[in-house]
Amino acid sequence: MHRFRSLALCCAALAGPAAAKDLTVVSWGGAYEAAQHAAMVAPFAQETGMQVEMVRYDGTAGALARRGASEGWDVIDMLTDQARVACAKGLLLELDPQALLGAEALADFAPAAPSRCAVPQNVYARVMAYDERAFLGVKPTRIEDFFDVERFPGGRAVQKSPDGILEWALMAEGVPPAQIYGLLSTDRGLRLAFRKLDTIRDHIVWWRTTDEPAQMLEDGRATMAVGYNGRFFDAAELGGAPIDVVWDGQIVGVEVWAIAATTDAPDAARAFVAQASSPEAMARLAERIPYGPARVSAYARIGSNPKTGTPMRAYLPNAPQHGARALVRDAAWYANTEELRARRFQAWLNEGEE
Structure with a gap:
């Protein structure tokens, strides 16, 4: 924490009188961005006196390439694989994690360590959720149920992207999690996954922004949805929506x-990353939206949601009761197959339009 304070004081001195905007932090909008603002952005602004603006984007390295320079982006919240892609393309500033955080802090990061261009901040899960009103008897309990439209009828809210749904398609076919990415690296595996998607093609309702899945369940456009655990928590626990999460097959990233x-x-950006990577900041985020901290020492600090009083540890993706069948998102595979996945997914979409 002393390291962060020295960085922050240095940046505050450089900034002089508060400008209209000293720093732009780019995130994903909605409940997640609101939680980040309360847990990380507001405390940083208060401590340094800087004016911090938050901007929303779609989470891709392509958006950074198109918009970053012209819109003055400084700090970006990214998926690990997109950060790898952006780093390889020279879109990110190279970091010195030890100088930024210190050797003791580096040893505290898990399950992923800081890299040449990125510092882990939270652990999230892509999960399945359903509208409790749609299934009054037997409830969905496993990924296979997402593809069973006879037992569990209704629309399926799915991101218009191959991300996550290909893994679930193979999982629903009985492929063990440990073999998923190896099989998806082959033509046979991709054909098998898309053939499984064919079984729900006519029931899919596409979404593009991360707040849409919960909305689609609430308004009846879908009875089951793919989305992020924190967004579903916010809709159900804070918004009172009749949504329940199925943790089977969660994809942890x-x-x-x-x-x-x-x-x-750059100095202000480094200071923000140092502060936002502290155990205290990670714990504050986890109390507001159930994304697990990326540092081990943060877990003991996580308490209750400040609005509802709900103890938050039980809602984290890596809570013990949620780990029966889980898949860790392979960031290297995602970074290396970006063009292939997009091409095969578009070809599958085109087949449905013929």
């Missing part, structure tokens, strides 16, 4: 902080 290569405030 790591979100990171990165700094745009075109930033005009």
Whole structure:
């Protein structure tokens, strides 16, 4: 924490009188962005006196390439694989994690360590959820149920992307989690996954932004949905929506902080990343939205949601009761297959339009 304070004081001195905007932090909008603002952005702004603006994007390295320089992006919240892609393309500032955080802090990160261009900040899960009103008797309990439209009829809210749904398609075919990415690296595996998607093609309702899945369940456009655990929690626990989460088959990933290569405030950006990577900040985030901290020492600090009083540890993706069948998102596979996945997915979409 002393390291962060020295960085923050340095940046505050450089900033002088508060400008209209000293730092731009880019995130995903909605409940997640609101939680980040309360847990990380507001405390940083208060401590440094800086004006911090939050901007929403779609989470891709492509958006960073198109918008980052012209819109003055500084710090970006990214998926690990997108950060790898952006780093390889020179879109991110290279970091010195030890100088930024210290050797003791580096040893505290799990399940992923800081890298050349990114610092882990939270652990999230892509999960299945359903509208409790739609199934008054037997409830969905496993990924296979998502593909069973006879027993569990209704629309399926799915991101218009191959991300996550290909893994679930193979899982529903009985492929063990440990073999998923190996099989998806083959033509046979991709054909098998898309053939499984064919079974629900006519029931899919596509979504593009991460707040849509819960909305689609609430308004009846879908009875089951793919989405992020924190968004469903916010809709159900804070918004009172009749939504329940199925943890079977959850795909666990790591979100990171990165700094745009075109930033005009590198010192302020580093100071923000250092503060937002502290155990205290990670715990504050987990209390507001159930994304697990990326540092081990943060777990003991996690308490209750400040609005509802709900103890939050039980809702985290890595809570013991949620680990029966889980898949860790392979960031390297995602980074290396980006173009292939997009091409095969588009070809599958085109087949449905013929």
